[in-house]
Amino acid sequence: MIDHNPKWLTLYQKASLAAEAAKKAETSPGAAGRCMAAAQVNGGPACVCPICKARRASGREIGQFDAFWRDQATPHDLADILERAQKDLIVTLENGTETRVETLSPPASKTPDGQDFRLAWDNADEFQRYLAQWLPEIAARIDGDPPEASTDxxxxxxxxxxxxxxxxxxxxxxxxxxxxxxxxxxxxxxxxxxxxxxxxxxxxxxxxxxxxxxxxxxxxxxxxxxxxxxxxxxxNAGMLARAAGGKEIEADALKKRGEVAKNQKNAPKGGDKNRLKKEERYAVLNRLARESFNLFSNVGDRQALRNAKSLAREYDRTADPKLFASEAGKPLRDIWFKDWLATFRLPGNSIY
Structure with missing residues (x-):
């Protein structure tokens, strides 16, 4: 089968897979014990346990990739290697509301983010660590000397x-x-x-x-x-000072964000909200109607509706927001008051 990938990518992928296999072998249950037992049985300088074999395979593939980019890679190859490696070595750092994406580097080279990089470094395989160490030199071969301060x-x-x-x-x-x-x-x-x-x-x-x-x-x-x-x-010092001074505000912002998310989660849905609004209106109008029982006893439906609407208007004169009005601020339609009246005159609900 013909490999149509550029040579750098083929070597890159082989090194990546070999390092990943070595990492998996090292972290498998009982790996250290098997390595020691195999070394005792063989008695030779080269252990043939799965762990050591995987490590040697990883070292060989990384060595071939190393020789290629140092001696054979074109500027275009180096640019592609740099772009691919930067994608594979992403580390996300967080503090408060801030998030910063970095490229993995040896922990000692990052201050004060050393501890954050340490965790990513410990989880990285041999090839990822190799790339993190040599990316600056690959970048220097592409870009030349660092830019002058005036350019910066x-x-x-x-x-x-x-x-x-x-x-x-x-x-x-x-x-x-x-x-x-x-x-x-x-x-x-x-x-x-x-x-x-x-x-x-x-x-x-x-x-x-x-x-x-x-x-x-x-x-x-x-x-x-x-x-x-x-x-x-x-x-840069001013920007950092501003960011540092805003940390207290960020803490409040995070707290508020949590409260908003909780409220949104617990907020009634659209149907529940409408139901609760209707229940509130019925309860208020029922109370007003019972307090003015003479307006609804021994009167026909038409007059009772007019009296109900009059009570609602009078209540809304001092209510803020208006209870018996739509979201657009318009009075409720007659059909709403007809439904209310039918419910109000049910046995057990009315003044009768």
Whole structure:
């Protein structure tokens, strides 16, 4: 059978399957005992128990994949490997209402998320750990050296503007002092971004000394890069501080979200809600009719209906919301009062 997959994918899949089989063998019941027993029987340097055989197979397949991407892979192959590996190494971190998707890395390389990565690392197989360790080098072969700080700054400012601009025209979600509104904060943040870019340009063109001579190009670049790095760090620090300060609010938001979900779960369905509304109206009108029994005793149905509607209107004059009105605010139809009257005059329900 002809394999139409690109070579990198074939090697990737083989390494992945072999590592998965080794992980399964290692975690099977009684695995460690079988490995020790086989080693004692063989007495040779290479244990032939299922665990060790699976480990050696995994190591061979990973070695072949390693040799390929280092010596034979094209830039296109490396890009495909990076994309596939990033999908296979997704780790989701959560805190309060925040969720962040990361790519698995060795736990020691992540602070303060080390413990969260530790759990994912412990559950990973040998090939997943291998990829996590070498992805930075694969990415470096594709992208070259990391971007300069000024490039990072320009990208950060662009993304910030894209986020803030719509907020300057968005409806306000809170009430109070205009200076603390979402629009005010957004406009102020955009103004600060303008100042950051202006200061960066000023650093780049600053004279080297008091004689007014323009600094050499390398010194301009040095100033620009220093400022850009400071600006990026300050910007990120501000974002993190804002996120940290909002944790208390997030706790309240989570509590409220739970209450809303509970209320929605326990809320009456549409039919139950209508039934409860009808029962409430009947109970109130029954009470009013019994208190004004002369309006319903020894009178015909037509007059009794007029009297019932009059009692309902009088009750709704002081009721908020109006009980004897539809959701649109209109008075209930005659058919409703006819149904009520028929029920009211049933034996045991009326004044008779």
């Amino acid at each position: 700054l320009a990208d950060t400012v662009r993304r910030a503007r894209d986020f803030l601009m719509p907020l300057t025209e968005a409806p306000e979600v809170t009430k109070g002092a205009a200076g603390m509104s979402r629009r005010a904060y957004s406009v102020a943040a955009l103004r600060l971004l303008d100042e950051v870019e202006n200061l960066s340009a000023a650093f780049a063109s600053a004279p080297a000394d008091d004689d007014g001579d323009e600094p050499p190009e390398h010194e301009q670049r040095w100033w620009r890069e220093c400022f850009a790095e400071i600006a990026v760090r300050a910007f």
